[in-house]
Amino acid sequence: MNEGKLDMPSTIKLGDAGDDVRRLQRVFARNKSLGPEDVDGVFGPRTEGAVKDFQQANGLVADGVVGPITWSHVHPYREASPTLQAGSLGPVVAMLQGVLKTGFGYAGEIDGIFGPTTENVVRQYQTNAGLPVTGVMDERTWMAPAGAAGATLESLSGLVI
Structure with a gap:
């Protein structure tokens, strides 16, 4: 990573799981294409549907695969807001x-x-x-x-x- 910016996420698709899937789901939850409960890090049918809708709305090939071209249209793909609990400060x-x-x-x-x-x-x-x-x-x-x-x-x- 460089100067606080995230590296370009990997290509993800139906069946994938992990941090890049969670980053994508956060963006879609923030724009209300998915609900907060859908941010689970698993690229399932609901995430695929949100991706295809996003791709179609942005004039991209609506294949449900999130590669470099789709990622370049998804902003911001940043981390979650911090977890805060008893004892957290700042x-x-x-x-x-x-x-x-x-x-x-x-x-x-x-x-x-x-x-x-x-x-x-x-x-x-x-x-x-x-x-x-x-x-x-x-x-x-x-x-x-x-x-x-x-x-x-x-x-x-x-x-x-």
Whole structure:
């Protein structure tokens, strides 16, 4: 890798599994072609359908295979937002707390410390979103719908454009 940019992912297709499949699924989940529950790293029929729809919409050969030409049209193919849990520290925690304070019931300090108050609000958010209630900000929690116009906690926190 060079200067923070990801290397071009490998060619992937139906039946493949791994990080590149997960990267692709994240992009499609962010643009609502797939649901957060579909980000599992397994290139199955739903992922293939999303790929074919994307290829057709972008004037590409709609073969369901994601090679260099399809990847060049898929942006951004970046990593997941970070997993945050009790004890996590830093600016991303503070960004999350700021969003949770604006309508999700967080009444604590915006201090960048993922403590019990933050964990409890995350648990309530997960309950309301129909997600497994873990208190951990995982990929599915970041990408679950969080309001109007397709917003997610990930987008509201400024982690994706």
